[in-house]
Amino acid sequence: xxxxxxxxxxxxxxxxxxxxxxxxxxxxxxxxxxxxxxxxxxxxxxxxxxxxxxxxxxxxxxxxxxxxxxxxxxxxxxxxxxxxxxxxxxxxxxxxxxxxxxxxxxxxxxxxxxxxxxxxxxxxxxxxxxxxxxxxxxxxxxxxxxxxxxxxxxxxxxxxxxxxxxxxxxxxxxxxxxxxxxxxxxxxxxxxxxxxxxxxxxxxxxxxxxxxxxxxxxxxxxxxxxxxxxxxxxxxxxxxxxxxxxxxxxxxxxxxxxxxxxxxxxxxxxxxxxxxxxxxxxxxxxxxxxxxxxxxxxxxxxxxxxxxxxxxxxxxxxxxxxxxxxxxxxxxxxxxxxxxxxxxxxxxxxxxxxxxxxxxxxxxxxxxxxxxxxxxxxxxxxxxxxxxxxxxxxxxxxxxxxxxxxxxxxxxxxxxxxxxxxxxxxxxxxxxxxxxxxxxxxxxxxxxxxxxxxxxxxxxxxxxxxxxxxxxxxxxxxxxxxxxxxxxxxxxxxxxxxxxxxxxxxxxxxxxxxxxxxxxxxxxxxxxxxxxxxxxxxxxxxxxxxxxxxxxxxxxxxxxxxxxxxxxxxxxxxxxxxxxxxxxxxxxxxxxxxxxxxxxxxxxxxxxxxxxxxxxxxxxxxxxxxxxxxxxxxxxxxxxxxxxxxxxxxxxxxxxxxxxxxxxxxxxxxxxxxxxxxxxxxxxxxxxxxxxxxxxxxxxxxxxxxxxxxxxxxxxxxxxxxxxxxxxxxxxxxxxxxxxxxxxxxxxxxxxxxxxxxxxxxxxxxxxxxxxxxxxxxxxxxxxxxxxxxxxxxxxxxxxxxxxxxxxxxxxxxxxxxxxxxxxxxxxxxxxxxxxxxxxxxxxxxxxxxxxxxxxxxxxxxxxxxxxxxxxxxxxxxxxxxxxxxxxxxxxxxxxxxxxxxxxxxxxxx
Numbered sequence: 065x066x067x068x069x070x071x072x073x074x075x076x077x078x079x080x081x082x083x084x085x086x087x088x089x090x091x092x093x094x095x096x097x098x099x100x101x102x103x104x105x106x107x108x109x110x111x112x113x114x115x116x117x118x119x120x121x122x123x124x125x126x127x128x129x130x131x132x133x134x135x136x137x138x139x140x141x142x143x144x145x146x147x148x149x150x151x152x153x154x155x156x157x158x159x160x161x162x163x164x165x166x167x168x169x170x171x172x173x174x175x176x177x178x179x180x181x182x183x184x185x186x187x188x189x190x191x192x193x194x195x196x197x198x199x200x201x202x203x204x205x206x207x208x209x210x211x212x213x214x215x216x217x218x219x220x221x222x223x224x225x226x227x228x229x230x231x232x233x234x235x236x237x238x239x240x241x242x243x244x245x246x247x248x249x250x251x252x253x254x255x256x257x258x259x260x261x262x263x264x265x266x267x268x269x270x271x272x273x274x275x276x277x278x279x280x281x282x283x284x285x286x287x288x289x290x291x292x293x294x295x296x297x298x299x300x301x302x303x304x305x306x307x308x309x310x311x312x313x314x315x316x317x318x319x320x321x322x323x324x325x326x327x328x329x330x331x332x333x334x335x336x337x338x339x340x341x342x343x344x345x346x347x348x349x350x351x352x353x354x355x356x357x358x359x360x361x362x363x364x365x366x367x368x369x370x371x372x373x374x375x376x377x378x379x380x381x382x383x384x385x386x387x388x389x390x391x392x393x394x395x396x397x398x399x400x401x402x403x404x405x406x407x408x409x410x411x412x413x414x415x416x417x418x419x420x421x422x423x424x425x426x427x428x429x430x431x432x433x434x435x436x437x438x439x440x441x442x443x444x445x446x447x448x449x450x451x452x453x454x455x456x457x458x459x460x461x462x463x464x465x466x467x468x469x470x471x472x473x474x475x476x477x478x479x480x481x482x483x484x485x486x487x488x489x490x491x492x493x494x495x496x497x498x499x500x501x502x503x504x505x506x507x508x509x510x511x512x513x514x515x516x517x518x519x520x521x522x523x524x525x526x527x528x529x530x531x532x533x534x535x536x537x538x539x540x541x542x543x544x545x546x547x548x549x550x551x552x553x554x555x556x557x558x559x560x561x562x563x564x565x566x567x568x569x570x571x572x573x574x575x576x577x578x579x580x581x582x583x584x585x586x587x588x589x590x591x592x593x594x595x596x597x598x599x600x601x602x603x604x605x606x607x608x609x610x611x612x613x614x615x616x617x618x619x620x621x622x623x624x625x626x627x628x629x630x631x632x633x634x635x636x637x638x639x640x641x642x643x644x645x646x647x648x649x650x651x652x653x654x655x656x657x658x659x660x661x662x663x664x665x666x667x668x669x670x671x672x673x674x675x676x677x678x679x680x681x682x683x684x685x686x687x688x689x690x691x692x693x694x695x696x697x698x699x700x701x702x703x704x705x706x707x708x709x710x711x712x713x714x715x716x717x718x719x720x721x722x723x724x725x726x727x728x729x730x731x732x733x734x735x736x737x738x739x740x741x742x743x744x745x746x747x748x749x750x751x752x753x754x755x756x757x758x759x760x761x762x763x764x765x766x767x768x769x770x771x772x773x774x775x776x777x778x779x780x781x782x783x784x785x786x787x788x789x790x791x792x793x794x795x796x797x798x799x800x801x802x803x804x805x806x807x808x809x810x811x812x813x814x815x816x817x818x819x820x821x822x823x824x825x826x827x828x829x830x831x832x833x834x835x836x837x838x839x840x841x842x843x844x845x846x847x848x849x850x851x852x853x854x855x856x857x858x859x860x861x862x863x864x865x866x867x868x869x870x871x872x873x874x875x876x877x878x879x880x881x882x883x884x885x886x887x888x889x890x891x892x893x894x895x896x897x898x899x900x901x902x903x904x905x906x907x908x909x910x911x912x913x914x915x916x917x918x919x920x921x922x923x924x925x926x927x928x929x930x931x932x933x934x935x936x937x938x939x940x941x942x943x944x945x946x947x948x949x950x951x952x953x954x955x956x957x958x959x960x961x962x963x964x965x966x967x968x969x970x971x972x973x974x
């Protein structure tokens with residue numbers, strides 16, 4: 065068994081105490097743009113200013129730079145790539161501020177929290193150095209500083225310095241939703257580190273022995289006739305005070321503290337302490353001090369199983385791709401991150417992956433306090449890793465800064481070198497091994513998946529955990545399964561993960577595109593403009609389809625939620641899977657407008673699924689059911705096996721009760737698996753259900769529910785049951801697959817159901833799962849975004865359905881071709897619409913009716929005539945259409961002439 069024992073202290077130079085209180089540099093600064101690098105003749109004072117700016121802030125906030133024009137009257141690829149900036153500026157910008165300090169400083173430094181990309185600093189015209197980092201505070205050592213007036217001058221250049229990213233996609237430096245801003249967005253302070261500077265602190269603790277060992281690195285010129293004093297604080301009360309320890313002549317001082325009453329940190333008990341470390345002289349005078357938050361936890365693995373504090377851990381995660389559309393940059397204070405983590409927790413998650421970027425200090429602090437497990441990455445998403453020496457050096461320096469600034473946080477559990485990396489894997493391995501040797505408090509992986517040949521399907525040699533979408537034995541996510549395999553609810557990924565030597569995390573689960581929420585446009589009151597949303601709005605309005613937008617959102621979103629449920633449950637059922645990372649719980653309006661979330665880009669609900677409903681299948685404890693299929697006939701037996709995924713912090717016990725109810729919520733069948741212990745982990749079979757369906761004499765949707773009695777842990781599934789009977793064709797209804805025959809029958813005034821062979825139709829191949837990621841980013845996809853069904857139409861009276869795609873439609877959709885009705889002048893409304901992707905917005909459908917002269921037509925492009933014995937849903941839909949066509953309710957409102965129909969059918973011939 066492997067464990068990494070950790071007692072952690074968050075290190076941030078911005079929070080270091082000294083003899084003087086930090087002097088805030090926030091406020092009004094003078095600014096001058098310098099994209100042509102002319103420089104300044106006199107750095108003491110800026111001339112010919114472009115204006116003033118409030119820092120922390122960005123040029124975008126101040127409205128400085130080149131105004132960006134957008135044309136939303138055309139649904140172009142350019143407009144749909146991402147949100148649009150109101151202003152854009154790339155290059156150097158000079159900032160200057162006059163400050164006054166009342167007391168002199170012995171060891172002054174300026175700290176700028178979060179800059180893109182390079183910052184240079186002058187104090188009273190004297191150079192104070194330069195910094196390059198996308199993830200850490202930029203710090204400038206000034207030395208002694210007299211009281212009085214001083215002029216601080218900054219030059220910040222946001223141009224790309226290193227090749228860290230494919231197409232500038234890495235979220236540390238991108239215009240996706242994080243923008244390539246210029247300015248300073250975090251804390252800005254002038255600090256006095258005092259006569260003795262604490263350079264860094266690394267703390268490791270063993271929760272089993274309750275012993276703390278801390279390494280404190282001091283400035284090399286320190287007078288060593290001094291002492292280290294430590295205190296442990298909980299809720300502002302000192303709970304432990306260490307004895308003063310003499311400082312030796314070593315460059316790194318070591319503290320050992322016994323803490324017998326230490327409480328562990330995890331998602332259920334996020335116990336966060338503070339540690340105060342002081343450097344004092346012999347008389348006890350404090351020369352320098354630093355107070356930091358910390359926590360106790362041990363993160364490790366046992367074979368292919370993740371462990372937290374000795375018990376099994378399952379990661380229920382989503383990605384954070386620097387998606388902050390109001391500011392164009394991440395929040396630098398707690399409230400912004402409280403919203404992020406609180407929303408994720410509300411939907412049952414315990415884990416966030418920061419895709420190709422490292423969040424600021426505020427994110428770690430909030431994650432610490434809420435018990436979130438963070439996966440952090442270097443700012444890297446490259447196909448040429450390790451090939452450019454300056455970039456290699458830069459990345460290695462960034463890794464050191466991550467350790468120094470964030471490495472002690474209890475929430476910092478997982479560390480990847482970057483996203484989907486390709487290139488020199490030997491360099492990546494060396495880097496991982498170096499970091500593991502230097503800082504063993506995290507679990508490491510070489511890359512978050514890879515498409516490079518010979519990589520991606522199995523762990524790399526240095527990996528502590530492994531992230532992938534498939535192994536050499538098969539897929540571990542639905543993208544490669546849901547459109548090709550007949551749906552069942554018993555399958556897991558056991559075969560694909562068999563033999564994996566380290567914990568496997570499923571990569572970027574989902575990516576199911578949802579139709580845009582056009583009411584969201586009014587939310588964009590910041591630096592970014594939703595020109596992509598506005599272009600979709602204009603296109604729909606132009607085509608007379610705007611009134612469908614809200615229904616398209618709800619229907620496509622409901623399908624997406626269904627697919628997420630099955631994805632998550634398959635992962636929970638699989639022994640050897642350590643968790644999943646969704647892409648995404650919330651939208652990413654960059655990279656081609658990738659609206660893949662249940663929530664919008666602001667972490668607000670889109671009204672698709674409630675948090676309580678989502679937590680039924682995505683939470684610390686989830687009842688699970690395995691069964692064969694979604695659609696049954698009433699001569700079959702419904703068979704199922706009950707299981708339970710328990711990833712709470714204790715074993716559960718109670719009675720597992722199951723029920724099967726009809727569409728009127730009447731319980732038809734019920735039973736119990738008895739009261740059984742449910743250990744931590746994903747359990748074995750706890751009980752079986754066997755219910756003959758012969759008593760169901762009408763087609764209906766049933767709900768199967770499994771609940772741990774007297775608890776909040778409940779989950780449910782839908783099945784559909786159809787009577788096993790032949791479809792008798794009444795004399796007054798004609799069913800044909802021939803276009804020509806249909807026209808002849810309609811000419812005679814007949815009622816006709818036309819169901820041509822899909823191979824003969826010039827249409828779009830049916831696809832059950834919606835568009836993957838983005839129809840703009842991946843434009844060659846055949847897919848739609850699901851169905852919008854007029855489920856109250858009498859044509860579907862004997863085919864129970866909701867208004868959106870559910871599992872009983874799988875066979876019908878995958879054996880269909882949707883057709884466009886845009887060629888018809890009067891914009892007909894299908895009974896079953898196919899929601900076209902928002903980059904095209906065609907009027908598509910699978911089922912429609914018309915009055916054709918004296919005749920009446922039902923036109924269906926889902927196969928209702930092949931292999932019906934094996935296809936209960938197709939047989940039942942055909943029966944429902946026949947019954948409707950034979951009834952007095954068959955009164956189509958939409959009309960079409962024989963001539964227009966013949967022309968339309970000619971266009972449809974393949």
